[in-house]
Amino acid sequence: TNAQRVAVYGFVGADAVYAYITDMQYNYANTNPGTFADTTLEFAGLADGSYTVQVFDTNTGKVAKTFDAAAAGGKLSISLESWACDLALIIDRKA
Numbered sequence: 001t002n003a004q005r006v007a008v009y010g011f012v013g014a015d016a017v018y019a020y021i022t023d024m025q026y027n028y029a030n031t032n033p034g035t036f037a038d039t040t041l042e043f044a045g046l047a048d049g050s051y052t053v054q055v056f057d058t059n060t061g062k063v064a065k066t067f068d069a070a071a072a073g074g075k076l077s078i079s080l081e082s083w084a085c086d087l088a089l090i091i092d093r094k095a
Contacts, residue, residue, distance in 0.1 A: 010089075013085070014047050017049075017076070017091035020058075026085045039080040046071040050092055053078055056088040 010019035021041070025033035032040065046069050055065040069078050070093070 006039075008041065012043050012045050014045070015092065017043050017046070017089065019043075019089040019091075020086065021083075021089065022086040023084065028034045032082075035084045036080075037082050039083065040077055041080065041090070042075055043071075044073060044075050046076050047093060048072055049068050051076060051091050051093050054090045054092075055080070056090070058086050058088050060089040 005024055006032075007024050007072060008019055008021050010017065014021075019041075023033055051069050051071060053067050053069050054063050056062065057064040058083070069076055071093075078089075081085070
């Protein structure tokens, strides 16, 4: 529902995703544009299987959350809880 407000940049390979998600209304003059709730992202072109999702806090560079997800039919969907400003993701296929 907020597709016009969110931008996703990065790389999708057969076994991994490196993504940066940003609220395009966030800037130096607007440091509190609001919080997103229950966001779903879908990535296509991935091999089917299990993946580990790492969500990074872009202010500290530390992993804020880790969880598992599964790709089927070449697509991987992940649900994000509440977030604001921006996020970085690394999604790697499990061996």
